[in-house]
Amino acid sequence: MSDERGPKSANIFDVARLAGVSHQTVSRVLNDLPNVRPATRARVEQAITQLRYSPSPAARALVTRRTRTIGLVTPGSADFGPTSIAMHFTVAARAERYSVDTVTSPEPDPASVRSAVETLLRQRVDAIVLVVTDVGVLEVVRGLDLSVPLVAAAATQRRHPHLVSIDQYRGARSAVRHLAELGHGRILHVAGPPRNPDALERVRGWRDELAARRLVAEEPRNGDWSAASGYALGRELDLGSGTAVFVGNDHMAIGLLSALRGRGLSVPEDISVVGFDDVPEAPYLMPPLTTVRQDFRALGELMMQKVLLAVEEPESLTEDTPIATHLIVRESARALG
Incomplete structure (x- = not known):
């Protein structure tokens, strides 16, 4: 589908980048405020002319309010x-x-x-x-x-x-792709709350990556983001050797790791686990947690x-x-x- 919106109009940040100043300085020049050096003011005005920048009249009217x-x-x-x-x-x-x-x-x-x-x-x-x-x-x-x-x-x-x-969706796909490339054909998902937008996008990414690899997506189990819910679900999951679990966030993964130890299962020897978030504790868990980092x-x-x-x-x-x-x-x- 073609983009019919035409070229994007310059904004105050574009002017600031071209002039090599902050957007606050551009705003001071636009509103004819003091404390702007003449050379700086000239540079900003040149950038405004070069970019054909025209500030919003409505926005300028609101400055004093x-x-x-x-x-x-x-x-x-x-x-x-x-x-x-x-x-x-x-x-x-x-x-x-x-x-x-x-x-x-x-x-x-x-x-x-x-x-x-x-x-x-x-x-x-x-x-x-x-x-x-x-x-x-x-x-x-x-x-x-x-x-x-x-x-x-x-x-x-x-x-x-x-x-x-x-990008929760592609983050989830990268986690599942990693597990699949390690040879796991059964990848379960411990998801977040069923009405949470992030959780829903991670479920969608998990399903789509499995579908792309022609792997079965078993029904995800929902927690509430807490380690306690991860622990409770970890005690209930039907797990066999070689199973992998993609967990919707790191705190639930922490609870899951504890539950697996309580069941006599070793990570990653018996079960592979990948989390999501990269919380500060993730590198210091036993074992250190593979996870998806959010910026x-x-x-x-x-x-x-x-x-x-x-x-x-x-x-x-x-x-x-x-x-x-x-x-x-x-x-x-x-x-x-």
Whole structure:
């Protein structure tokens, strides 16, 4: 299918890169603010002319009314992924001299998230950022009449200029591909919560990689991301020698490893295990855990760049390719034979 959108218009970040300055400096030049050296101002103006950059009139009209505060809605759990995303986003926001007001949604369901968003709107934030952990949340948010931009971190097949994500699907496929290439023909999946977008994309990747290799996909078993749920499922799984398990996150894998030891099974001699996340403890487990690393820092920075564009240059927002994952090979999976 051909792309009929035409060439992409330059945005404030393009000007900053060409002029070799920060986007804040470009903003100061555009708004004729002081404390910009004449040579720097001339360089920025030259870049503006060269790129034929035209800032959004609506965004410029809002400059004096901004609070430089972003509302962040996080889930009411301490799971590694959402916590890491929130931390790195907050760091990226502070680097841009924005403060972050965080509201925790006690439950991941749409009603709780709607309430959190409404709370932040009353606080006059410049934008809202969501860390989405329930597939129903995005549909509810789309129906809200928001007065400020909203950016969401959510793994989904549907692309949107206001969505950012890490590529859960290809990360899952890389984990299953690794196990298959080690000779495993039976690869089970311990998945995350059934309504979690990341978990659903990892299940999809697991199924598709198995299908591509003409291997049977047995019904996945769902945990809740905790080591306790991984342990409980590890005690119940029907395992035979040479079986491999792709686990939806590292904490469930930690519980699974403990359950397998309790059953007298050795990893990787009897069972190969691959996790997802690359938590700090992963290299120090017995055995060190093969896993899929997510770049939460890159995601946090991308979220902040999306917010800045949504506030300053909304017409320049485009869909982003999900951030790539990396398979980290350690000792919890080995070749058969």
